[in-house]
Each structure stands twice: as structure tokens, then as C-alpha cells.
Amino acid sequence: MKVLIVGNGGREHALAWKISQSQRVEQVFVAPGNAGTAIDAINIPIAATDQEALIQFAKEEQIGLTIVGPEAPLVDGLVDAMEDAGLKVFGPSKAAAELEGSKVFCKNLLHTANIPTATYQTFGSAEDASRYIKERYSEPESSVQLVVKADGLAAGKGVIVCDSRSEALDAIDRIASRREFGEAGNELIIEEKLIGLEASVLAITDGETIITLPAAQDHKPALDGDLGPNTGGMGAYCPTPIVNEDLMEQIEAEVLVPVVHAMKRARRPFKGVLYAGLMLTATGPKVLEFNVRFGDPECQPLLMRLKSDLVDILEATADGRLSEMDPLEWDDRPSICVVMASEGYPGEYEKGRSITGLENAASIDDVKVFHAGTKLENGQVLTNGGRVLGVTALGSSISNSKLQAYKAVKEIRWPGAWCRKDISDKAMKY
Numbered sequence: 001m002k003v004l005i006v007g008n009g010g011r012e013h014a015l016a017w018k019i020s021q022s023q024r025v026e027q028v029f030v031a032p033g034n035a036g037t038a039i040d041a042i043n044i045p046i047a048a049t050d051q052e053a054l055i056q057f058a059k060e061e062q063i064g065l066t067i068v069g070p071e072a073p074l075v076d077g078l079v080d081a082m083e084d085a086g087l088k089v090f091g092p093s094k095a096a097a098e099l100e101g102s103k104v105f106c107k108n109l110l111h112t113a114n115i116p117t118a119t120y121q122t123f124g125s126a127e128d129a130s131r132y133i134k135e136r137y138s139e140p141e142s143s144v145q146l147v148v149k150a151d152g153l154a155a156g157k158g159v160i161v162c163d164s165r166s167e168a169l170d171a172i173d174r175i176a177s178r179r180e181f182g183e184a185g186n187e188l189i190i191e192e193k194l195i196g197l198e199a200s201v202l203a204i205t206d207g208e209t210i211i212t213l214p215a216a217q218d219h220k221p222a223l224d225g226d227l228g229p230n231t232g233g234m235g236a237y238c239p240t241p242i243v244n245e246d247l248m249e250q251i252e253a254e255v256l257v258p259v260v261h262a263m264k265r266a267r268r269p270f271k272g273v274l275y276a277g278l279m280l281t282a283t284g285p286k287v288l289e290f291n292v293r294f295g296d297p298e299c300q301p302l303l304m305r306l307k308s309d310l311v312d313i314l315e316a317t318a319d320g321r322l323s324e325m326d327p328l329e330w331d332d333r334p335s336i337c338v339v340m341a342s343e344g345y346p347g348e349y350e351k352g353r354s355i356t357g358l359e360n361a362a363s364i365d366d367v368k369v370f371h372a373g374t375k376l377e378n379g380q381v382l383t384n385g386g387r388v389l390g391v392t393a394l395g396s397s398i399s400n401s402k403l404q405a406y407k408a409v410k411e412i413r414w415p416g417a418w419c420r421k422d423i424s425d426k427a428m429k430y
């Protein structure tokens, strides 16, 4: 079978690497891909947003399964368009992808289905939202514990955690007046700030059967100790000991099963990856957000540990016969992924810097360097994005995986390269 993967990040490199190991797969194409997918698969110069060209390519090449990696083409309806053209695709429909595409839709669904989440209000204008803050917190110096969120997609950056009234008003201004995140700011949410540890629980579902994957933990803030601005994710590890078996059962029963049912009832049956971003609070797990795809970087350590054939499971999901599948097999060893980023990320950064040391890093045992923002030019690997590489390693314990990953990180250089030094440290307290 031939497989097409849509996207160009670290997640898509991990998918291409894993899928190309399947006995059933003869060729893996990635559109548009990066320098890493050019090595492990075949890059096709078609943008993830170019539905027409993707469909034409998939038809011409007789692609047996397409996997859509990122949220934007899912929210734009790529899965619907491909299915209409008679192609087999893994991923949710446009209507189902709204779970990630609109935080207002997501919060309203959670509320209706009685799924635990932060209390919230939605607003259609900066004026209404600002008035709400000013009325609720009359003193300018008031301390508040709120989170202001843009409704739409904003590459993980449209969420602003606020500790003062002025921060909340500034967040509203950025999202809904200055439109820093464009149309994503047409509506906004103000919600209660939750306190606790964060975990990512991903499940694969065909709308009937749910297969939960081992829990992972992302590191969204840019700097060590969870300081600095939010990013798309600076590193992840899996499994995380903060989600034990009992808690996983609770998350399945209180979050995953009800949301799959609620989506079915809303006539938006969900198939694909359902990613629950959770805050584990003193009063139980609460949903921060849903994503409708593999997390990036959670996908990298997850797939490094997966022993089963990923194509079988993704195809069964697309076919609606997940209930027939054997349980997934996992490597017992934990895995961690350290993201190496460009100078300036998550703000402005330059591209085109030459990366060295990739071969040395790759020669370290149980290490795989997944590419994210890279491109190949005249045989040279150049930086081409904010999150550049996801250095991923397996080890006999979380601390050994960490040692192994950072050993590989040390080998890799480009001017301005940086990473968090504390990925997985949160697991050490358990």
C-alpha cells in the first residue's frame, strides 16, 4: 500500500518514520514534508492547504491511506473532500474538527455533556469582554486568576493566562481589538484559571470504539520551570507517572467516552485522534482543550514506544472497525522528546541557519532525531521554523531517556539553537 501524510512538522516526521516500518507499506509520501521526511520518506511539494492538488496526487498515485497531521487542513475540511473523492483518510471531518477549531463550540459541548472543565463566559467583542472584567474587578490593582482565549486556531499561542486585571484587559485587546491572531479572535472566552498538573491523554476512536494511548506530558511554556510565554510545546515524555491506572479509568469514563457520545449526538461523529489536554486539579481531571490530531511533540515519544503496526490501526479507524483490533503493544521503556528551537521563538526568528551534528546525534543508541522546521538545500539541512528538531530517546527509566536525549542534543548545533533543559523533570517527583 502507498501512504500519504499531510503536514511538515515533527509529528509528521514521526508518522512517516513509523509508517515506513510497516510490512504492508511500499511507499510513504509526505506533503510538503521537511528535511527529515525527505530521508525517511518521499516529499511531495504540495501545501497541506491545497485540497485539489492533494486529491489529484492521491488519485494518480493510488494512495491507499492518507493521514492528515495538522489541525488547519482538518478544520478546513480536507477529510470530507478526500472522502468525497473516494479516498480513504484518517482524521475527523470538518464538522468534528470544530472541537479544536472553535474553543466556544468545544466549551459549549463540554458544558452540555457535563464534562468537567473550567467555568467560562464567551464574548463576541472586545467591549463586552472588557466591560465584564471591569465590572467584576472594580479596582485597577485587582488580582485576578483568569485565562483569556481566542476562539479559533492560533498555533497554541492564542491562550493568555492572566494574574492581574490589567493583564486580562491587555489580553482582550490583543485578541479582539488588535487581532494578533486574526480571525481566531472573532470570539473569545474568559475562563477560570485551573491549578494543578497538566497531562495529555490521546485516544484513537472511530466514533464507537476508543483506544486510549499511554498518557504523556507536554511542556508548553518556553523556559525551564514552566516560565515564559506559551509555545506549541517544547518537549514531552511518555508514559507520565502522574496519570496512574485509576486516574486513566476516570479520564476515560468522565471525559473520553462522554465526548465521543456527545459528538455523535451532535451529528458530528468523531473519528481520528481525540487529544484531551487536561489539568489534574484537586477536584479531579478537567479539560483545558481538545485537539483533533496527534499532539506535537507528544506524537514523537508515543510513536517511538509503539510496537504495533500503526497502519493497521489507522486504517481500521478510517474503516470504522476499530473494535476488531488487538490491543496495542508498547515498548516498556519510557521515551522523551526535547524540542530544539530557533533563537527568538515563540516570537520572531530567522530561518536558513545551517544545522550540524545530525549524524553524530543519530548514531547514539535509542535516539531518533525528528525534524520539524527544517529544509534541505543543496544537501545541507537548514532551519526553517521556530521548533526545529524533536530529539527523541528511549531509556530504561525516564531519567535514562532524558540523559540519552540530551546527549544527542549536545551534538547538534546551529547559531542561536536552544532548548529547555528540564524536560521530564516533573516525573521525578513521582
Ligand code: AMP
Residues within 6 Å of the ligand: 118, 147, 156, 159, 161, 191, 192, 193, 194, 195, 198, 220, 230, 277, 288, 289
Ligand atoms: P490550551 O491551548 O487551551 O490547552 O491552552 C494552552 C495552555 O494554557 C495550557 O496547556 C495551559 O497551560 C494553559 N491554560 C489553558 N487554559 C487554562 C486554564 N483554564 N487554567 C490554567 N491554565 C490554562
Ligand code: GLY
Residues within 6 Å of the ligand: 156, 218, 232, 233, 291, 294, 295, 296, 297, 298
Ligand atoms: N503539544 C500540544 C499540541 O500539539 O497542541
